[in-house]
Amino acid sequence: MSDLRLERVYATDPETVFDAFTDPDAQKELYADAPDWVVTSTCDLRVGGRWTIEFGPPGGPPARETSVFTVVDRPHRLGYVATMTMPDGTSFDTDLEVTFEEEAPGRTRLTILQTGFPTTRLRDEIAGGWPSILDGLGRVVAARAAGPHRP
Amino acid sequence: MVRYSSSTLDRTFAALSDPTRREILDRLAEGPATLGELRRPFDMTLPGLMKHVRVLEEAQLVVTEKKGRTRECRLGAEQLDDAAQWIETYRRRWERRLDRLGDYLERQKGARA
Numbered sequence: 679m680s681d682l683r684l685e686r687v688y689a690t691d692p693e694t695v696f697d698a699f700t701d702p703d704a705q706k707e708l709y710a711d712a713p714d715w716v717v718t719s720t721c722d723l724r725v726g727g728r729w730t731i732e733f734g735p736p737g738g739p740p741a742r743e744t745s746v747f748t749v750v751d752r753p754h755r756l757g758y759v760a761t762m763t764m765p766d767g768t769s770f771d772t773d774l775e776v777t778f779e780e781e782a783p784g785r786t787r788l789t790i791l792q793t794g795f796p797t798t799r800l801r802d803e804i805a806g807g808w809p810s811i812l813d814g815l816g817r818v819v820a821a822r823a824a825g826p827h828r829p
Numbered sequence: 830m831v832r833y834s835s836s837t838l839d840r841t842f843a844a845l846s847d848p849t850r851r852e853i854l855d856r857l858a859e860g861p862a863t864l865g866e867l868r869r870p871f872d873m874t875l876p877g878l879m880k881h882v883r884v885l886e887e888a889q890l891v892v893t894e895k896k897g898r899t900r901e902c903r904l905g906a907e908q909l910d911d912a913a914q915w916i917e918t919y920r921r922r923w924e925r926r927l928d929r930l931g932d933y934l935e936r937q938k939g940a941r942a
Contacts, residue, residue: 682875711895734897741897765896799865805875806864806893806900809883 680795682805685787686812690823692778692786696753698818699776699788700729708814709733716740725750729758741765745774753778760792762804770796772804788812834911841912844888849873850881854890854904861903863896 688695698704702719709717709731717733718740727747734740742763749757756776763769772794779787790808795801844850849871856862856870868878882902885891892905 743898762898765899799869802865802868802875803863803899805879806882806902807895807898809879810895810900 680793680798680801682790682792682795682801682808684790684792684805684808684812686816687781688786688788688816688819689784690786690819691784692753692780694819694822695786695788695815696756696778698815698822699778700756704815704818705731705733707818708811710814711735711810723747723750723752748773749775764800764803770800788815837908837911838915840888841890841908844884844890845912847881847884850885853881853885857891857902857904861901863899863901865899867902 700721700723702721705719706715706717709715710733712735714736715733716736717731719729719731721727721729723729725747727750729745729747731743732740743760745758745760747756747758749755754777756774756778758774759771760774761769761771772792775791775793777787777789779789781787792801792804795804845854852871853867856867864875864878864882867882868875871878882891882893886893886902889905889908891902893900893902895901
C-alpha cells in the first residue's frame, strides 16, 4: 500500500550508475536544489556500513539522511535501511532496494523500491523529492560517460 | 501588434486544458503545498499527479522548491500574463468589430427613416 516504486533508464553501463548513486562526490548534483546548497556525504559501502547525506541551503540546519547497507552487490543491487528526516524534524525508517539492470549494452534501468512508509502521506512527500535526485543522477552519469571520472 | 512567444502560449494553454491541472492551480492559489498535501483532495494515482505537476512546472505555471527530501509547489503565475494578454487582444478586436457593427446598424436605421 504505502510503497514507492520508481524507474529510470540511463544511457550508460550499470557500473557508472551504481558508482554515481553512492559516490559522496556525486551527491551534491543529486541533492542540491541550487548551486549554493551545502551537501556532505560519507559512504562506507559494505553490508552493515553507514551512508550519511546532509543537504540544505547555506545557513540553515541541513536535512539529514542516515542509511545502513543490507545488500551491496556492485553493480547489480543495493539494499539499505534509510532514516529520513522531514522538514518538521520528524524522522522515519524505510527499506530501499535499488537494482541496476543492463537492458542493453550501455543502457541501464534503475529501479528503486522503497517500502515501509508509516503513512501514504509520507510516501507521497518523498515521491515528490525523488525526480530531481534521479535527474541529478542523470547529469552525473552523462558527464562520467562522456569522459573519465577524476575524483 | 504585440508579439507573443508561440511556444510559451502553446505550453500555457496545453497545461490549462486539463481540469485536474486547473484544480491543482486552484489549490495552489490558496497557498503552497507539498505533493502529499496536493494529493489528498484528488482521487488519482501518485504517478498521475506527479505527471500533472510536471506539466505545470514545465509550463512554469507552478514552481517547486526542495525542502529536505520533499518538494513544495507554489503558483508561478507570470506565464498566465502572456495568455491573459493574448486573450485581451482578441477581446478588444471583437469589441471594435461589434462597435462598428453597431455604427452600421445605426446608419441603416437612419437611412430607412
